[in-house]
Amino acid sequence: MSASGSAYPDSVDRLIDEFASLPGIGRRSAERLAFFLLKASTDEAMGLARAIEDVKNNVGHCSICWNLTDSDPCQLCTDEQRDHSRVLVVEQPRDLIALEQTGMYRGGYHVLLGRLDPLSGVGEDTITLDALIDRVQDPARNATGSPVEEVILGLNPDMEGDSTALLVAERLEALGIQVTRLARGLPSGSQIEYANPAVLADAIHGRSSVSDPPATPTQRPGG
Amino acid sequence: MATIKDQALCIRQWDFSETSQTVSLLGRETGLFRAIAKGSRRPKSSFSGGIDLLTRGDVVAIIKPGRELATLTEWGLSRVWWRIRRDVHANRVAYFMSDCASRMLDLQDPHPGVFDGLVQAMDQIENGDPSPCILTRFLLVLLSDTGYRPRFDHVELGTDGPDSMLFSPQEGGLVEGVEVPGTWRVRSSTIEVLKAFQQGADHEQPFHERPEATNRAAKLLAAYLRELLGSEPPTLSLVFPDLAGGRV
Ligand SMILES: [Zn+2]
Numbered sequence: 001m002s003a004s005g006s007a008y009p010d011s012v013d014r015l016i017d018e019f020a021s022l023p024g025i026g027r028r029s030a031e032r033l034a035f036f037l038l039k040a041s042t043d044e045a046m047g048l049a050r051a052i053e054d055v056k057n058n059v060g061h062c063s064i065c066w067n068l069t070d071s072d073p074c075q076l077c078t079d080e081q082r083d084h085s086r087v088l089v090v091e092q093p094r095d096l097i098a099l100e101q102t103g104m105y106r107g108g109y110h111v112l113l114g115r116l117d118p119l120s121g122v123g124e125d126t127i128t129l130d131a132l133i134d135r136v137q138d139p140a141r142n143a144t145g146s147p148v149e150e151v152i153l154g155l156n157p158d159m160e161g162d163s164t165a166l167l168v169a170e171r172l173e174a175l176g177i178q179v180t181r182l183a184r185g186l187p188s189g190s191q192i193e194y195a196n197p198a199v200l201a202d203a204i205h206g207r208s209s210v211s212d213p214p215a216t217p218t219q220r221p222g223g
Numbered sequence: 224m225a226t227i228k229d230q231a232l233c234i235r236q237w238d239f240s241e242t243s244q245t246v247s248l249l250g251r252e253t254g255l256f257r258a259i260a261k262g263s264r265r266p267k268s269s270f271s272g273g274i275d276l277l278t279r280g281d282v283v284a285i286i287k288p289g290r291e292l293a294t295l296t297e298w299g300l301s302r303v304w305w306r307i308r309r310d311v312h313a314n315r316v317a318y319f320m321s322d323c324a325s326r327m328l329d330l331q332d333p334h335p336g337v338f339d340g341l342v343q344a345m346d347q348i349e350n351g352d353p354s355p356c357i358l359t360r361f362l363l364v365l366l367s368d369t370g371y372r373p374r375f376d377h378v379e380l381g382t383d384g385p386d387s388m389l390f391s392p393q394e395g396g397l398v399e400g401v402e403v404p405g406t407w408r409v410r411s412s413t414i415e416v417l418k419a420f421q422q423g424a425d426h427e428q429p430f431h432e433r434p435e436a437t438n439r440a441a442k443l444l445a446a447y448l449r450e451l452l453g454s455e456p457p458t459l460s461l462v463f464p465d466l467a468g469g470r471v
Contacts, residue, residue, distance in 0.1 A: 024240055119276075119457065158275045159275050170311050196268075197299070199272055
């Protein structure tokens with residue numbers, strides 16, 4: 001019997017509590033994870049402990065783009081093959097990874113590490129907007145010293161994402177920078193009858209001329 | 224256990240998991256209620272692909288007595304207002320109005336007038352109407368519908384000047400006599416605009432005639448609402464930065 005009154009030893013209780021404090025993990029799942037580790041070999045279990053320790057000791061944010069990195073500046077910011085005059089702004093590192101996996105974009109990024117939530121009082125002081133402004137105003141603060149010519153807003157297409165995009169655009173346009181945003185609506189190769197109403201509403205609102213020229217390519221020849 | 228069908232506005236939303244949301248909805252007939260929408264973000268769901276803030280939909284929900292969260296079973300998206308996603312000022316006005324509505328209303332206390340007023344205000348934003356006018360009109364609807372209609376008729380208006388009238392948030396309207404702590408000095412032109420709106424004058428007219436007085440009218444109502452709430456809605460400073468931090 002543990003000090004807390006549960007049937008588990010204290011150290012097991014502590015492990016369950018730690019797992020249960022993770023997002024999306026309830027008490028039952030936490031117990032399952034704890035028992036998985038109890039059954040695992042010491043090497044396997046300590047491998048997890050070391051991975052957590054390494055991440056906390058070695059991973060930080062890039063001082064230019066605020067992506068997660070174990071070297072500063074990060075590999076993306078030091079890549080001279082990329083076009084750093086374009087900066088794609090995203091909310092979280094996982095958004096950057098999703099965009100990067102498409103292989104369609106060869107510019108720079110800026111991770112805001114959050115977004116506005118005005119109804120909860122979450123304002124611009126919680127995102128890395130000032131660092132983005134610094135990059136735009138001073139090429140020496142941008143990757144490879146390139147002047148920023150275009151900022152592309154790649155925020156989630158919902159009300160909070162749109163609100164954040166409006167604030168970023170307001171601040172950047174005051175500096176005379178070209179601000180664009182990712183298109184939204186129907187994905188190529190999809191079928192209208194299977195699209196959900198939110199996607200269709202976006203597509204109808206954002207309809208474009210059939211003969212619109214394609215957006216300025218962001219992929220360098222051969223890139 | 225009751226199944227309700229209603230029109231609703233989404234006025235808060237939180238991620239519950241990767242695919243589910245909890246939402247706060249303002250139903251026209253149901254009033255404010257909170258609900259869980261399981262699987263709402265799955266592309267093939269009965270929730271139109273997800274429930275976004277400040278959109279309107281046709282909703283089906285199961286409300287169980289004593290449970291804080293209703294279970295949403297359908298959300299049929301019926302209206303997206305685009306200007307609030309494209310115009311920073313429109314965005315802030317919309318946030319403030321929805322914040323005020325959610326704070327002034329009790330759960331499951333129907334206020335069809337507030338629902339209609341908010342929908343109308345969002346439509347007016349979409350049309351590009353002047354925001355002080357939209358705000359004044361909506362805040363008057365919200366205050367009146369919740370029993371706090373400000374009273375202006377019992378005091379004769381003085382000649383206009385920066386400090387000609389006294390408004391008491393405690394009394395809910397104009398007061399006579401000398402200024403005491405807790406009362407605010409207001410211009411009679413501000414009150415004239417508010418009376419015109421209360422009397423249902425063409426809502427554009429007072430603004431076109433007196434844009435500054437209409438702006439002051441909206442600001443007075445916002446400050447009054449803050450007093451009624453006993454705390455400052457975080458969105459107040461987006462629309463009226465000079466009222467932020469309890470300033471009048
Ligand atoms: Zn970087």
